[in-house]
Amino acid sequence: MTRLFCFLALTVAVILVGCGKPDFSDAEKKTIASLALNTLPSLKPDTTNRFADVPAAAALGSTLFFDLGMSRDGTVSCSTCHKIDRQFQDDLPRAVGVGRTNRRTMPLAGVARDPFFFWDGRRDSLWAQALTPLENPLEQAGNRAAYAHYIKARFGERYERIFGPLPDFSGIPSNASPLGTDAEKAAWNAMSDGQRDAINRVYANIGKAIAAFERSIEPAQTRFDRFALDLATGAEPKGDAIFSREEILGLKLFIGKANCVTCHNGPRFTDNGFHNTGVPPVADLPPDRGRVDAVAQVEADPFNCLGAYRDGDVSACGELRFMVKDGPQLIRAYKTPSLRGAATRPPYMHAGQFSSLDEVVAHYAKAAPSVEGTSEIHPLELSDRERAALVAFLKTLSE
Amino acid sequence: MASIWRYLLAGLGLAALLVGVLAVVYLTAPQSAQLAGPDLSRTKKTDNGLYIASFVPERGVVRQGELESWLLTLKTKTGASVERAAIAISGGMPQHNHGLPTSPQVTDYLGEGRYRIEGLKFTMSGWWQLRFAISSGAGSDTVLFNVVL
Numbered sequence A: 001m002t003r004l005f006c007f008l009a010l011t012v013a014v015i016l017v018g019c020g021k022p023d024f025s026d027a028e029k030k031t032i033a034s035l036a037l038n039t040l041p042s043l044k045p046d047t048t049n050r051f052a053d054v055p056a057a058a059a060l061g062s063t064l065f066f067d068l069g070m071s072r073d074g075t076v077s078c079s080t081c082h083k084i085d086r087q088f089q090d091d092l093p094r095a096v097g098v099g100r101t102n103r104r105t106m107p108l109a110g111v112a113r114d115p116f117f118f119w120d121g122r123r124d125s126l127w128a129q130a131l132t133p134l135e136n137p138l139e140q141a142g143n144r145a146a147y148a149h150y151i152k153a154r155f156g157e158r159y160e161r162i163f164g165p166l167p168d169f170s171g172i173p174s175n176a177s178p179l180g181t182d183a184e185k186a187a188w189n190a191m192s193d194g195q196r197d198a199i200n201r202v203y204a205n206i207g208k209a210i211a212a213f214e215r216s217i218e219p220a221q222t223r224f225d226r227f228a229l230d231l232a233t234g235a236e237p238k239g240d241a242i243f244s245r246e247e248i249l250g251l252k253l254f255i256g257k258a259n260c261v262t263c264h265n266g267p268r269f270t271d272n273g274f275h276n277t278g279v280p281p282v283a284d285l286p287p288d289r290g291r292v293d294a295v296a297q298v299e300a301d302p303f304n305c306l307g308a309y310r311d312g313d314v315s316a317c318g319e320l321r322f323m324v325k326d327g328p329q330l331i332r333a334y335k336t337p338s339l340r341g342a343a344t345r346p347p348y349m350h351a352g353q354f355s356s357l358d359e360v361v362a363h364y365a366k367a368a369p370s371v372e373g374t375s376e377i378h379p380l381e382l383s384d385r386e387r388a389a390l391v392a393f394l395k396t397l398s399e
Numbered sequence B: 001m002a003s004i005w006r007y008l009l010a011g012l013g014l015a016a017l018l019v020g021v022l023a024v025v026y027l028t029a030p031q032s033a034q035l036a037g038p039d040l041s042r043t044k045k046t047d048n049g050l051y052i053a054s055f056v057p058e059r060g061v062v063r064q065g066e067l068e069s070w071l072l073t074l075k076t077k078t079g080a081s082v083e084r085a086a087i088a089i090s091g092g093m094p095q096h097n098h099g100l101p102t103s104p105q106v107t108d109y110l111g112e113g114r115y116r117i118e119g120l121k122f123t124m125s126g127w128w129q130l131r132f133a134i135s136s137g138a139g140s141d142t143v144l145f146n147v148v149l
Helices: A002-019 A026-035 A055-065 A126-135 A144-163 A182-190 A193-214 A223-233 A245-255 A291-300 A314-321 A357-366 A384-395 B002-027
Strands: B043-045 B051-057 B068-076 B086-093 B105-111 B114-120 B127-136 B139-148
Touching: A026 A223, A026 A245, A055 A144, A055 A193, A126 A144, A126 A193, A144 A182, A144 A193, A245 A384, A314 B114, A357 A384, B043 B139, B051 B127, B051 B139, B068 B105, B068 B127, B086 B105, B086 B114
Parallel strands: none
Antiparallel strands: B043 B051, B051 B068, B068 B114, B086 B127, B105 B114, B127 B139
8 A cells, every 4th residue: 555655656756857847958058068168160270371370480479479578678578468377368457568558468268269359359360469569668669670670680590481581671770660659650751662561571470470379379178168068968977077056057147147148159258249348447547448449440450451461362351341340339349258267367357447256247237337338238136146156157167 | 455546546636637737837838939039031022022032141051150141132023133233231139239240241243133241240149130221223122131040
């Protein structure tokens, strides 16, 4: 009798369990799979830089990246702000080179996959980007004629093995650039067209070598990726691939109610787009309007994809040709950063406005209006438990 | 002995009740978005009926986050190819209140009413809308296509 009762109770229990919800819906599983690192396609060739995958170019680029000589006063290299042991960033709210800049240093994992560079996308290739801090008076503060002379003196043989003969430097001033000081501009304007082009070509090759090195900096597998892989294959998670209840809740919020995945999508957790999310400006900094002012800068850059220093054909220039050039949505719009490794590199946002992930989550939940333009985010009711869960999930992208 | 049957009957009754409850839950569940979503047809009449437009990805597949070419084919009501049309393209995501992340343009006329549109990029999953304003000798008209990723 009792046995029969137990049997019936068990039958009912089995039916009930069978109808219970799995941990994740099919739609959630699909989204989680799309975020996993194993879905990251292999790096596409960069036809605008024919040295992008030449090992000798990457080796020279790596030398230049860490070389303090690549600056006006011999005190700053790319690696001053892009520190190799800190995800190639510097942990500061705003980068410090020769002077103090107004923007947060970006980490470099997967950077070669970006369509546009800097927080505002004012450059359109990795090699064109690399040239910009070299001449920025607040960063490396040099000038292209001085860099060309320096390359010839220090790395002439290596350079020529990769890029072919250096130009004739007779009559080229020690310091000259269309940017920079009045004296440097005057020296640049006094040069012949041929001399200017020769220097620009050497300068572009410096960027192409640095970019060849940077292409090797790729994101690493994290706890989240191991968890996602087990979920996709149906394997039993083991070790650190097991997520706590809090981390699972955070993941569900991230791809669900909190809508983070709207912009932080794909295996790099970025849509490569520019968005106004109402991040407040920093007091005492010059006005910063983000993407809206960068459009003209990328179009005017002589090293852009449509310029004379691009290798390959114009088919590589789609991002520049079809970029959005105006519209209110560009005002105070900044690049969506990858969230891989974000938990271990505060502060956050384009000028280091928030010192913790808790502050970032609070900002998105509150969704205060933008000081200029329109914020794309909407207020969100999140309990303390849910906020903590979101942060717990983000940490799995850093472990 | 008879009591066994009573228990069995009770068990069956419970199971039947459960099946009934589940049936109600599943039958009254909201329809999936697929059925209730936007019109996804790739060929349609323009808003004032001047043209028949079709809009398809050139490579047949849509990849999120990649610049892609699509083909817009324009025919008149009588089936004639529309040539030398001026086409303006706009769009965005109605549920997110933002426009397109790129500005796609007509880059080529391929004959037989087919126009290549380059520079389309869908940066996120969800419901996208593409609006075309078309002008040719046959007149001006508009058409809207939905794309769901």
